[in-house]
Amino acid sequence: MGVRTWVSEWPVYRQLTGPDPLGRGRAAMSSRTERLRPRTDSADRVVQSVCPYCAVGCGQQIYVKDDEVVQIEGDPDSPVSRGRLCPKGSATLQLTTGPARLHEVLYRRPYATDWERLDLETAMDMVADRVVETRRRTWEWESDGVRTARTLGIASLGGATLDNEENYLIKKLFTGLGIVQVENQARVCHSSTVAGLGTSFGRGGATTFMQDLQFADCIVIQGSNYAEAHPVGFQWVMEAKRRGARVIHVDPRFTRTSALADLHVPIRAGSDIAFLGAVINHVLTEEKDFREYVLAYTNAASIVDEDFRDTEDLDGVFSGLDEEGRRYDPRSWQYEGVDVQAPAGDVDEQYEQKTQGSGHSESHGSGGARTSGRPPRDETLTHPRCVYQILRRHYARYTPELVEETCGIPRATFLRVCEALTANSGRDRTSAFVYAVGWTQHSTGSQYIRAACILQLLLGNIGRPGGGIQALRGHASIQGSSDIPTLYNLLPGYLPMPHAHAHEDLDTFVEAVRTEKGFWGNMRAYFVSLLKAYYGDAATADNDFCFDHLPRLTGSHATYDTVMAQLDGTCEGYFLMGENPAVGSANTRLQRLGMANLKWLVVRDFSLIESATWWKDGPETETGELRTEDNGTEVFFFPAAAHTEKSGSFTNTNRWLQWHHAAVEPEGDARSDLWFTYHLGRRVKERLAGSSDPMDRPVQDLAWDYPVDGPQREPVAAAVLAEINGHGPDGAPLSAYTELKDDGSTRCGCWIYCGVYADGINHAARRTPHTEQDHVAAEWAWAWPANRRILYNRASAAPDGTPWSERKAYVWWDEEAGEWTGRDVPDFIPDRAPGHVPPEGATGPDALRGDDPFIMQADGKGWLYAPAGLEDGPLPTHYEPQDSPFPNLLHPSTPRSPVRQLLPREGNRYHPGGDEPGSEVYPYVVTTHRLTEHFTAGGMSRWSSYLSELQPEFFCELSPQLAAERGLEHGGWATIVTARNAVEARVLVTERLAPLTVHGRTVHQIGLPFHWGPNGVSTGDAANELMAIALDPNAHIQEDKALTADIRPGRRPRGPDLPKLVAEYRRRAGITGATGTEARK
């Protein structure tokens, strides 16, 4: 540098000679400042990705410099997120590159007090050995005399945070091994959604996509804290508001969602069916239903069997209740003279009657009555047994007064909601419902969703723009882990897992579960194509396509049943793949004690979550219930690869498959779950290759050849997606599920995803910017099925095929071209004319009329009344939650659902009901919830300092009145107690929680965020310690959105004094093993 330069760069010289006399600008700039460049600008490459947190599925851009991720930001091209990210999405850089991630395998020997290092290959071999040994020892050919061909000795949990391709391999491998206890977050979050939406409309996914909410005229958010749990998705509600829509939030708490709503309606947790039933009653009584739509597109006119009796006839129960067996015989719920199969829910319930052709007046075996198809109808809707009249009678007592009494909502407020909904529904206007786990997580969760389905069908809001039901999912691919299920009762594409039956072969199975009419009629083609994808060339027509290789179910093997099996010692080995049940599942103490009873446990995660460390420093070590030195569980910790380190697809809450590309290689021992599952399967297959034991045959036959790539031999995810998509006899990718054959000539890993890899192109990776297309964004990613964005969109046109109105035109019949057309892919047979009447004897899709918009349904109609598919009744009925401070005003003899699933045992005791002695010991209503700043059980947020500092401690929200009543101090500590456990939380006194008047008395509600546990940067007790395992019988989902508890000032006792306190409460309440378990009074 010359002297001249040196002088001219001297700030004082520049100040004196330049245009910056005060030396506050140009003259003051340092050379570092001059050189400043953003790292987004200097990155070597930008990789397109998808946020790994919730199911909004925001687009991300990963900036990579020198093979390191240096920045992660929103992708402005994404039609879902338009470049925006919430705090969690914004913290993805810290999540993926921060110091909290482990990169080495850890191993805990039985009885050891600490971890030790283990190299990855050895650990993989050891796990493969454990799987082979446990499987062989616990193999079960038969149960109660029928073939099961399975092991109950091994279970897995996790999948909603993983890619579709990973879920596919997990389900395939474990099913191939005969493991049936395969489960994931979808069970505890949204399983009741599948039962509710599926039985009502034919498919278990949200009927619409978030961006379409902007065209709604009214949005009712209930059972969801949309703004907090899905902030970026909430922009579409804000767009709707901007366009003048009315936004209503019905929720026990005034949340950040309520703050942006036009109206917040506080409701008592657990009373939503009473509320929705009353809206249904209002619509029916005031004749505000969209009659033309209801007549043509729903089963309102269908006549129901004369044996059917309603809850109004039988004092709170439907016909067919077996009180001893705690189950319904649903046969009397059928239409008159015609048995229909449900498209979802319990499709096995009709197995016997359908396959044996006896015992029921409409028995038909493999033909007969079902082919006549159409149930009798009364187009005048006056027949006393038509669905419309049954509905009217069922809901007649759901009055505004009942709402006031039961839900604590003033009549005037309730009527405002009714008015808003009905004024904004009809030919020219549409309203949307948005819900999440505030509805699903109840002992009657499936029926909560059914209630919304009924309402939306009556108002004519399904299949139409600005309408529909958005089931907001909470994990990046929880929709995908339902579609390609790591769920015990399903195979990919919602095909049912076979139950154990005598002499069951493929044909009798398919005959029992398929529908006669609609696209479920082709189930054999979907099923055979799946078996071909699973077992490859080994699956032939001669061996029933290896149908007998599939393990069989006997009852529920859902995650809570698995915990019981662990406590009982049946289940010995457990895989946790991105799930943290020690914090996130109900009754976390039993979750941990179940794990403590395992022989071996494999945990795959980013950090040492509570489910990996309970043996060392868990709550039971503190209470003295577990002693590390006495615990023999062998624990493997495998560090997981992040979404930035692997390619694959997530399916978001819109049902869109979005591909994320690997940006960098995972470090150290971190590997993808695709890698883990593939290489585990490879090792197990190697070990069993020479076996002649028939139990090993399914493993030997399992098609397990996947190309691998790179130094880590990572399986090629696109090849797995191609298998999911399926291919024909020539090996060419299939384009649509309509190409699937039942003769074994096609292979398809998930029939509803068929088309995602059409023409060999990864359609999930399509990224045409939203600015270059309309809001439907058909060129961005790929939606199942067949890239349809709004389901049942045939209903957006009137029966004659013309749009209901210009304002709400979406899909319509083009007379000239002779096909359906519009803004979306028509969810209908493309050339089926509106007036088409199928010929006598037509089956499957051929049997669909031109005005049957619900093409998966056995009768082509939306089900106001569900004649099949649900365990707990054809119509939603208000029952109190399992733990409730109130009796059932509507049905005093039947306070709770008579067929709710209970798993009573030591450690899982239930509270006395509303008017029973002892209920006053747990007088307050508790509901759990999320916070924007955290994620589910905390594994992806409590280790992040940026997120933890925003919500650093576990707290409880309660009203000033409750604080005064119990002497609780704002900012102080409170202990919350149930019959299961007690937790301590900091007290937030807030008017956002208002006491309600229910049954004429004041009830206080307490809000508990459920994110905390003892590990991580931010720690605290887990709200799920308090939960009972009380389940919805359809979906086996737990009730943790409404329970009762006591609250007292101060911290909880430590050590053995904690269980003592909980036991003392139980004693005071007089709780025994029988408390709260009665079917009825």
Added chain:
Amino acid sequence: MTDRNLLSGPEPEPARDAGHSQPPERVGFFTDTSVCIGCKACEVACKEWNAIPEDGLALSGMSYDNTQGLGASTWRHVAFVEQRVPAPEGRTELPLAEGAVRVSEPAPAATPEGSPPTAPESSRTPGDMRWLMSSDVCKHCTHAACLDVCPTGSLFRTEFGTVVVQEDICNGCGYCVPACPYGVIEQRPDDGRAFKCTLCYDRLGAGQEPACAKACPTESIQFGPLDELRERAALRVDQLHEQGVGEAHLYGHDPEDGVGGDGAFFLLLDKPEVYGLPPDPVVTTRDLPAMWKHAGTAALSLAGGIALAFVLAGRAEGAR
């Protein structure tokens, strides 16, 4: 040198007056708190981009605000204010925009006589809950006292009209801290240097928007040329007023105010002090020229007085 007071009053071209010839348009933030959902994406996006350390893990008890204020390690801060408000004020009352059917408008003809009338939209029970949320940030004042008092030239006015600390220059003297009328800038205890929002100066240079504005899910934080933002903000206020939200007003937008207008201004639904903002901020160096003038005058007077004293004394002596 110009005769104009460069430390206060209207200043249309702060960048040019700071020696940036041909500066780009002045840019800033318009934060529309009426659509803020309090998600704090801005806080995290800011921290990720600028690699700001964690700032404490204590529960504040102040609603959902555990950040509590701007500081050296917090450059975006979302305030949460829980209120009971009398109807019809409040965000939950925002009436319908154009083209929409008001629920209460089609007179409920179907409602039979005598049945309880449905409450019209505007007559909610007094004492409704309101939860205000607002993302605060450095105001990038037109007249920024922090930079006026900075003795090292660490704080400087950028070509975009924003105010930035140069970490390589700052010596931690802390003069800027009391100078800020908003209490924004702060020294990091373990480091000593002063830190605050840079309005992502590095990103601006590459034509990128600040990290917080990019992340904001509901466009509560808008980034752009200040003139454009001021226009947009005025329209938004008009719109809200038309819709009956009379209390909506702008804060920090006025070039005539005590700091010559803020580069980051706000649409608020309540008084500034409710959000923790000073109601009438004044650049603390406003009176500096006058003070210097007075000081000069005083010095001159003093010198004159002393000289006079000598003169008078000499005379007296001479007279003796």
